[in-house]
Amino acid sequence: MGRAKLGRVSRYLLVTLGAAVMLFPFAWAVITSLTPGDAVLAVPPDFTPDGAGLDAYRKLMETLPFWRILLNSVWIGVASTVLQLLTSAMAAYAFARLPFPGRGALFSVYLATLMMPLPVLVVPLFIEMRTLGLVDTYFALLAPTIASAFGVFLLRQAINQVPKEFDEAAVLDGAGHFRIFLYIVLPLIRPALATFAIFGFMASWNSYLWPLIIIKSPEFMTLPLGLATLHGQFTTEWDVVMAGSVISVVPILILYVFAQKHVIASVAQTGLK
């Protein structure tokens, strides 16, 4: 009947309106980044500015080594993800498969570190890095992300789901723990590894507080810190700031387009973003 149709039409209208609200800020950032500097502050705003171009992007590259900052974000993100996957999977295997005295107690210690909020850690971590002479280095940026108690927890759950018979069969074939880990357990927990990889990469890519504290020179900055620094320098030059924002969204957007379903599932599953 008419009423049912009306309901459907209004539902579509609502969800489309919602999608527009979600997309608009991104679109506006792109438009602003292409607007010539002197037209950015125009009121009323000009949606199709004359002389649109890449000036803001050129200025951005002159101000900060933005390609290098982008590259930093990429390689730090990849390195931190790979390291976390490796250290967490290994620890998870030990907790799930190797009997040793104090296993439960040690696992509780791992879980306890999970509860520590980052703000509690950043100040003493800064002091520690300063004492070691590591302020303003890649190492300091990466170090706190080498191990993840959360990853250990998540992957241990996954390994516990792998039937023990699989390892036992391998043991009978003469395989040691390293081979069982590499060739049996790791391939079987691939979905959990992917979930954790997405989480780890996003956490590194978006991290702001720790880089803000530990990094001073532009050549070691990652995107969020570079952008925030840019904003501090050009409080009114929004075309340049938006150009930087656009550049930092594009790589993650490309990844997202390809792995959308998996990204959403992993965020929903881990409850973290």
Place this chain on the structure above:
Amino acid sequence: MTSPQTTTAPKTAVRAAPAKPVSPRRGGKWRYAGTVAVFLLPSAIPLMLYTIIPMLGSLWTSLHEWDLITDMHWVGLGNYAELLSDPQTLTAFGNTLYFIAGYLPLVYAGGLGLALLLNRAMRGRSLLRGIYFLPVITSWVVVALMWKWLLNPASGLVNWALGLVGISGPGWWTDPDWAMPSVILASAWKDLGFVMVILLAGLQAIPKEYQEAALVDGASAWQRFRRITLPLLSPSTFFVVVISLINGFQVFDQVRIMAGGNAQVVVTQIYDLTFRYGRAGMASALSWLLFAFVLIVTAVQIRAQRRWVTYG
């Protein structure tokens, strides 16, 4: 202590015993010590260095007066006492609660609305879901800057649009009264898709039979929502509330970038105490107060969930 015989070792170890590579010469509990060390040390050492030592260091620092340059002075619980009587602490906690009180209802209502709309077969649903989720994967710095620009008092798009309908927009983040609402608005916009995804998963877990039975009994849409959907969705709601509170108490990025000095929350206060006022001891004490606060709030919620969370 001497190692007992293999008979006391866990079952799997006994069963694994006959195989050559996994049975080292030494028997007993410690037989896997070497392997365990190899598997655990790559995570145990960094956790020790970059989580546990800083954690203990933070406790130690919180008992001292320290400007990060000159020698530390022992003050015992002085920092805690000073914090508890300092009106700035109250302001920082108050603002943090203000943030949560504004953010949580907004993001929950919006996320629930979207989840209900998308909880049926419709064309383009996964595309829509992907679009709503886009801000979740965007970094906070980008989101804060985009919204700071949209909410620019003089040339921002929002105030221009408000002007079209005859409303003179506020000063947003430039105005101490409007700085927090600006942050809340941007935060709710960013996390809407996250809450939607969690609630959508919860909605899809509700068996259809309940709704159908209620429909047969002549229940109205509102009654079905109020009496079936909401109670059965409560575990997901509980999850959203717990996670939002834990994250909300630690809010930093968006407040620092959008509000600058116009809104101080606990973590921005910790940052300023350390790096602006040279009071690392006080900052550490404040971080422990925050931690204690989060622990208590989370524990209270877990206890209180029995009253309103329905499982199954």
